[in-house]
Each structure stands twice: as C-alpha cells, then as structure tokens.
Amino acid sequence: MFVVKIGGNILDSPERLQAFLVDFAQLPGPKLLVHGGGKIASAFGQRLGITPRMVEGRRITDAETLELVTMVYGGLVNKQVVAKLQALGCNAIGLTGADANIIPAHLRPVRTIDYGFAGDVEGPETINVQALEAFFQVGLTPVVAPLTHDTQGSMLNTNADTIASVLATALAQNHSVQLIYCFEKKGVLQNAEDEDSVIPHINAEKYQALKEDGVVNAGMVPKLDNAFAALQQGVQAVQICDAAAIKQLVEGNNAGTLITFS
Template sequence: MIVVKIGGNILDTPERLQRFLIDFAKLPGPKLLVHGGGKIASAIGQRLGITPKMVEGRRVTDAETLDLVTMVYGGLVNKQVVAQLQALGCNAIGLTGADANLILATKRPVREVDYGFAGDVAGAPDINVQALEAFFSVGLTPVCAPLTHDGKGSMLNTNADTIASVLATALAPKYSVKLVYCFEKRGVLQDPEDDASVIRHIDSQKYSHLKATGVVSAGMIPKLDNAFAALEQGVEQVLICEAEALASLNQDNFSGTTLSIL
C-alpha cells in the first residue's frame, strides 16, 4: 500500500503535475493520493478579496475561508486531479473527509492562536478503513482533499500532511504501508538555498537536533512531525522527495530523504 501526498508548487505547475500523475498512475497495487492546494486557494482567495492568514505554516480558517477552501480543495483541485488520472487509466474517486464518513475531526480548540474552522484528527479510530477497503476492492484509487467533517454537519479545513499521516497509520494494521510526501524540493535540505544539500536519512534523534539548530523550521516542522507520528504507529517507511522521484521509488537510484525511528 502506497499513500502519496502531493502539494507545494506541483499542483499549480501543470507540466510537473502531469508528469507526477503519470508516475502515480503506474504505481502497482492499491494506492491512495492526498493533495493540498493551499497556493491555489490563496490565489483564488486574493481575487475574491480574501487575504490568507498563516501561523507556523498553518492556515487560519474563518467562515469565509472555509467556504473558499471547500470550493477549491473539494471541487476545483480534487476534480481536476481525478479527471487527469482517469485519462491515464487510473480509476480514481475524489473524496473529502465527509464522503463515506471517511475522516472525522474535531474543531481545533482556541489556545494561543484561534485557527477558526481547522480540524484536528485524533488518530486511526477516526478513519473509516472499511470504506477505503471497499474502494480498493473494486479497483478504485481514492484521491483525498484536505477537508474533514465534525459529524455535526460542518466541514473543517485539515492539514493535508496530517491527513496523509493518519490515513497511512489507519491502514498500517492491514497493509505494509509506505508513506511518501512529494513536493517541489528533492527532500529535506541542510541548506534551503541549495537543492543539492539533501539529508538522505533522518532518525528521531537527528530530527530533534535539526529543529533545535533551526535547519528545519516553519512549514517543514508539521510535515516531519506527522511523518514521525506515522512511523511510531506502524507505517513501514516514510519518504520525502520531489515529485519527479516517484518513478524511482523502489529503485537503488532513489533520491530523497528517508525517515526512520532509529
């Protein structure tokens, strides 16, 4: 089982997205795709007069922004990706967390920051694994938008990295799961300005050091936090790489960052 998360500049670069989807469609066996879309949402929001507000790499979601991301993530981005996969012979089905009660979440409580209608997923028990297995059994590939629901009729905006992590964790008891975060960089970089400075392997101890020294910061922290949470809960392997590396995932020449507990 391969769970792949795509985001960053890939979604709004048509050529890179098309190449990525060609490689994704070729992956053997059951697979699942989680997508972001924050940059597209921000761009459309700006045209509508909605200025994005970010805190530590996470979007603050007021009522107006919730409408925006529901339209963009669950509609525009999700259906464009599904349509392109269908053209490549991959029978995809687009989903939010509300569809088939796939991902239940709770509205994030107000602490130092009020994130508005942001959804937190407690863990694997909030995932409808039976629904996913039903999709897999009939040859469907789920394509999940970064939206959840609270079970009371409200949608919630949820970090796509988190969704990928909890879906991988929920599937781990039944499958040997590989979680892959694809974005615009080649992996976790020692120097953000040097694309060749990929850190090939990061364990828990090294991750703590990278955070303490500021090598890893801002939006990369929640990504890696989710990755290590998945490893601690049974996911076999987590990889962070550029979208173009997906084709070499199981080859010796794979270039990216591999994460492990030890």
C-alpha cells in the same frame, strides 16, 4: 501500499502536475493521493475579495474561507486531479473527509488563537478504514482533499500533511505502508544552500544529532516530527522528496530522504 502527499508547487503548474500524475499512476499496488491547494485557494479568494489570514503558516478559516476551500480543494483541484488520473487509466475517486465519513474531526478548540472552521482529527482509530478498504477492493485509488467534517453538518479545513499522516497510520493496521511527502526540494538537505546535498537516510538517532547540530531547520522540524510519529504508529517508511522522485520509486530506486525508525 503508497500514501503520497503533494503540495502547491506541483498543483500550480499543469506541466509538473501532469508529469507527476503519469508517475503516480504507475506506482504498483493500492495507493492513495492527498493533495493541498492553498495557493489556488488564495488566488480565487483574492478574486472573490476574501483576504487569506495566516497564523504560523496555518490558514484561519472563517465562514467565507470555509466555502472557498470547500470549492477549491473539494471541487476544482480534486476533480481536475481525478479526471487526469482517469485519463491515465487510474480509476481515481475523489474524497473529502465527509465522504463515506472517512475522516470525522472536531472543531479546533480556541486557546490563544481562534482558527475558525479548522478540523482536528482525533487519531488513526477514528478513520473509517472499512470504507477505504472497500474502495481498494474494487480497484479504486482515493484522491483525498484536505477537508474533514464535524459530523454535525459542517465541513472543516484540515492540514494536508496531517491527513496524509493519519490515513497512512490508519491503513498501516492492514498494510505495509510507505508514506511519501512530495515538496519543492529534493529531500532533507545537509546544507540549505545546496539543493543537491540531500541526506539519503535519517533514523531516530540521526534526527537527534541533526537537530542538535542545527542542520534541520525550523520548517523541517514539524515535517520530520510528523514522519517519526507515523513510524511509531506502524508506518513502514516515510520518504521526503520532490515530485520527480516518484519516477525513481516506480523504478524501484531510492530517491530523496528515506526516514525509518532504526
């Protein structure tokens, strides 16, 4: 089973999105797509007079911003992706964490920063795997927006990488899951200046060395920590690559950076 996460750089370009979806639709077996949409939300927010407030790369979700992301992630981006996948013969179903209660969450507690309506997911054990399995059984491909709910009636804003990781981990109970993070680069780079210096394979031991040598930069550390956390909880392999790499995976080749535990 493939759990694939795509971010803003793919969603921002209709051509890149279409090319990616053509490849994604061809991935064999059950699969699930998680999407972001932050840049599109920021653009609509600007038109609506809502200024995005970010702290450490995370959006502060006030009441207005919650409406904005619920519209853009759960409506615009999610349904455009679903409609495009349907046209490619992939029977997609768009979901947020509230739908079928697949991802219950809780409001992030205020410590030094008040993130507003940001949702933290307890862990893979709270995911409603039964509902997801029912969808897979009737041939549906879930397309998940980065939104959860507090089970008290409010939607919550949750990081798409986190959603991909927690869903992959929850599904790993019953499936051999490959978690794929598509981002703007071809993979984890040996040399940040050289787009082609992709490190083909990283295991736990190599990750330590890369961190000690300073090869892995600050931006990659959370992504890789996330990847190893998923592996420790049963995900078979994590792939960090660009969207074009999906075509390679469909053809059975490796692409980008493969991350495994040992």
